[in-house]
Amino acid sequence: KAGVTQTPRYLIKTRGQQVTLSCSPISGHRSVSWYQQTPGQGLQFLFEYFSETQRNKGNFPGRFSGRQFSNSRSEMNVSTLELGDSALYLCASSLRGGPTYQETQYFGPGTRLLVL
Amino acid sequence: KNEVEQSPQNLTAQEGEFITINCSYSVGISALHWLQQHPGGGIVSLFMLSSGKKKHGRLIATINIQEKHSSLHITASHPRDSAVYICAVSPNTGNQFYFGTGTSLTVIP
Numbered sequence: 705k706a707g708v709t710q711t712p713r714y715l716i717k718t719r720g721q722q723v724t725l726s727c728s729p730i731s732g733h734r735s736v737s738w739y740q741q742t743p744g745q746g747l748q749f750l751f752e753y754f755s756e757t758q759r760n761k762g763n764f765p766g767r768f769s770g771r772q773f774s775n776s777r778s779e780m781n782v783s784t785l786e787l788g789d790s791a792l793y794l795c796a797s798s799l800r801g802g803p804t805y806q807e808t809q810y811f812g813p814g815t816r817l818l819v820l
Numbered sequence: 821k822n823e824v825e826q827s828p829q830n831l832t833a834q835e836g837e838f839i840t841i842n843c844s845y846s847v848g849i850s851a852l853h854w855l856q857q858h859p860g861g862g863i864v865s866l867f868m869l870s871s872g873k874k875k876h877g878r879l880i881a882t883i884n885i886q887e888k889h890s891s892l893h894i895t896a897s898h899p900r901d902s903a904v905y906i907c908a909v910s911p912n913t914g915n916q917f918y919f920g921t922g923t924s925l926t927v928i929p
Contacts, residue, residue: 737917741861747906747919762916792861805872806851808912811863 706731708797708812716818722783727795729776731811735801736778738770741792746803747753750793753778754801782817790819823847825906826920833927839894841923843907846888854881854892855906857922863906866892897927 709728714797729736737760738750749762753772770780776797781788793816796809825844833839843852844899854866867874867881867891874881878897883890907920 746921747908749917751918760916764854773892794861794863808865808868809853810865811855814861816861 708810710796710812710815712815713813714816716820719784719785719787719820721785722781723785724781725793726781727778727812729797730810732800733797734776735798736772737796737801739779739794741794750780751800767783771817780812785819787819789816792816824907824909824920825922827865828923829921830924831880833880833897835898835927835929837897841892843890843904843920844888845909847909847911850854850912851910852883852890853908855908857904884919899927899929914920
């Protein structure tokens, strides 16, 4: 079974631009979660999608948004990029997910975003 | 305020040593996860625990729900165990997923 895939793997943008990252979950997984990892803040939860609906959301500004398609693939979008948005963005999938996360999460390799 | 605290932050061990990484949390949880992150960024989920103890090969994870504490043990450590180990908790209320800051482990041959 193919693992979680993320595209692109690396991205360079400038301040003020917007960016869209993509995540394809493991076949059959319906929950996709997104995380931001920076050296200063570590790993932080962005949001979780299930059946095309955002079910959970972390403490990030509205510039961070996402969506999920009927095939469970998910995209996240960051508008008006700031230097502090430079980070590794990881997605993870699981069968059902949910707010209590009592399932193993399978992580993708991440997208490394650099904002100049 | 950090909901999840890990110790130590950094750990260097000789090959073959027994290693313990600790995780304490301050919220009620439904599950605790131990994750492993290698250089380059890839994260692998090692364990998900809601009670007791789990073992996988040379790795053992325990949790004490009453004391809000979990430990990850590595027996007979090997250089390939060198990685960052991250503790994460799923609170039983709310919509967050809290992470510890990670323990960077280096195992020297």
